[in-house]
Structure formats: C-alpha cells, structure tokens
Amino acid sequence: MEVAVVTGAAQGIGRRTAEILAERGFALALIDLREPSQTLAALKSRNADALSFAADISKETAISEFASAVESRWGRVDVLVNNAGVSFIAPAETMSAKDYRRVLEVNLVAPFLLAQAFGKKMLAAGQGSIINIASVAGLLGIADRAAYNASKHGLIGLTRTLAAEWGGRGVRVNAVCPGWVKTEMDVADRPAVATPRRTSPAACPWDVSLLPTTLPAPWHFLPTTTPAALSTATPSRSTAAGPPMAVGNPSACAIADNPLRIQSCEARA
Numbered sequence: 504m505e506v507a508v509v510t511g512a513a514q515g516i517g518r519r520t521a522e523i524l525a526e527r528g529f530a531l532a533l534i535d536l537r538e539p540s541q542t543l544a545a546l547k548s549r550n551a552d553a554l555s556f557a558a559d560i561s562k563e564t565a566i567s568e569f570a571s572a573v574e575s576r577w578g579r580v581d582v583l584v585n586n587a588g589v590s591f592i593a594p595a596e597t598m599s600a601k602d603y604r605r606v607l608e609v610n611l612v613a614p615f616l617l618a619q620a621f622g623k624k625m626l627a628a629g630q631g632s633i634i635n636i637a638s639v640a641g642l643l644g645i646a647d648r649a650a651y652n653a654s655k656h657g658l659i660g661l662t663r664t665l666a667a668e669w670g671g672r673g674v675r676v677n678a679v680c681p682g683w684v685k686t687e688m689d690v691a692d693r694p695a696v697a698t699p700r701r702t703s704p705a706a707c708p709w710d711v712s713l714l715p716t717t718l719p720a721p722w723h724f725l726p727t728t729t730p731a732a733l734s735t736a737t738p739s740r741s742t743a744a745g746p747p748m749a750v751g752n753p754s755a756c757a758i759a760d761n762p763l764r765i766q767s768c769e770a771r772a
C-alpha cells in the first residue's frame with residue numbers, strides 16, 4: 504500500500520486532498536495543529552488506513568517524531584503534500600517582524616524540513632512525489648500579504664531547487680498555485696481585505712473562488728503521474744483529467760515539474 508503524508512489536513516484544501524488520496528487507495532499520515540477528526544472520519548468512511556498527529560510543523564522535533572511514526576507504521580512514504588499554511592494578512596507597513604517570521608517558518612521553513620525528512624526516504628527508494636501547495640501569491644504581488652507572498656515565492660524557488668536536485672533520482676517535486684479557494688482560510692481572510700482600496704482590481708485582480716470540493720486536476724494526477732504525462736495533462740477547459748483549472752481566474756495555477764519546466768495556465772483560463 505502506498506503512503507501519502509498531508510500537512511494541514513484538518514480542514515480546507517488539506518482535508519480534501521487527503522480524501523482524494525484515500526479514494527485513490529493511499530494510506531494517509533495527517534498532521535495539523537489540532538486533531539483532524541473530521542478528516543479521519545471521512546477517511547474511515549472510505550476504508551483508508553490513517554494515522555494523525557496534532558503538532559506544529561514549525562517545530563523540528565514535531566517533524567522528526569511525525570516522520571518516525573510514519574516509518575514505524577508503514578516503513579515507506581510515497582507522497583508528501585506540503586499544504587499547511589498561514590496568511591497573516593496586514594498592510595506591509597504595520598506587520599510585525601514576529602508575524603513575518605512566523606509565516607516564513609510555517610509556509611517555507613517547515614516544507615523544507617518535511618521534504619528533507621520524507622525526501623531522504625524517497626531518495627533511498629528511488630521514487631516519490633512531493634507536492635508543495637504554493638499560491639498565485641507565489642507568482643505575483645498581491646496587496647497586504649508581504650510575508651505570505653514572500654513565503655510562496657520562496658516555496659516555488661524551493662520546489663525548483665529540489666526538482667533539479669532530486670528529479671533525476673526518482674523523486675518528483677512540484678508546486679501547485681491555486682487561485683482563491685473558499686476554505687476556512689479564505690473566509691477568515693475576507694474581513695482583512697474588505698477595504699475597497701485593497702480589493703481594487705489592481706491590488707487583487709480576481710474575485711472567483713473555487714470550492715475545495717471541486718479542487719482542480721493537479722490534485723488528482725500529481726501524486727502518481729509521470730512528468731511526461733503531466734505535461735500533456737496540463738489543465739485547460741478541454742482537459743478530461745478534471746474540472747477546469749479556474750474559470751475566469753487567470754494565472755490560477757502553475758506547475759513546476761521536474762526538471763525545471765514551468766507550466767502556467769495564464770493563457771488557458
């Protein structure tokens with residue numbers, strides 16, 4: 504049985520990702536700040552084998568304990584989805600250094616440490632897939648998200664680097680850059696971006712959200728599809744692999760796949 508690790512699995516995109524992987528027959532190792540009870544119930548109803556860890560991924564000890572638990576339970580790992588993230592929306596001029604650092608710790612440092620912890624095992628096996636959930640904020644500047652944008656730009660840079668280092672050794676490393684998805688994060692962020700100035704088309708050019716229940720194609724094919732197939736399966740309105748990437752949401756997704764090939768849906772929406 505193949506094993507997938509999903510961070511930030513208690514809700515939103517992480518929860519739906521875990522469900523999709525369970526439907527594809529993966530055993531799931533979940534980590535989140537809180538016990539992902541609803542996700543576990545959803546996995547149980549799909550007869551999926553699962554373990555959960557309530558811990559903060561910004562703590563190195565938590566990551567090593569989590570990796571040990573996965574090792575003792577299954578002795579293998581096939582997929583890592585670095586999904587957990589925080590946004591901390593605030594005007595750049597008022598954001599504290601502490602909050603800025605916290606976003607980088609969770610969104611950028613932790614995915615690196617998780618990629619190391621599980622990537623070593625994948626490299627030893629000569630196979631594996633790491634999927635980093637970045638954002639359109641990793642491709643563009645969006646107002647009021649100095650730390651978030653910096654972390655997601657960094658995550659795409661990390662993806663490209665690991666793809667270059669590990670792609671030739673059987674471990675694929677990709678980033679997915681969703682546009683707006685109506686999750687708890689999005690709902691929590693809305694009041695912070697409610698002022699007309701900050702939601703003007705220049706500051707935030709899209710107002711179309713995807714629902715986590717209709718997550719687009721990369722979630723369905725990235726874990727198991729070869730890079731060659733991936734390049735032909737780049738989502739568009741006519742792709743049979745899943746729903747449209749983002750209707751009316753240009754730039755909603757870019758995929759960096761091994762070796763260093765960047766595919767953007769900018770012109771496809």
Ligand SMILES: NC(=O)c1ccc[n+]([C@@H]2O[C@H](COP(=O)([O-])OP(=O)(O)OC[C@H]3O[C@@H](n4cnc5c(N)ncnc54)[C@H](O)[C@@H]3O)[C@@H](O)[C@H]2O)c1
Nearest residue numbers: 511513515516535536559560587588638683684686687688
């Ligand atoms: N919702 C969107 O519109 C959107 C758009 C683009 C990218 N994303 C990215 O997708 C990912 C998931 O977003 P979402 O909307 O589902 O968010 P969400 O806030 O609904 O869920 C994030 C989960 O991560 C967990 N988490 C946060 N910090 C953690 C930590 N230190 N340790 C362990 N778990 C932690 C939270 O508890 C939560 O369960 C994030 O990386 C986010 O940046 C979201």
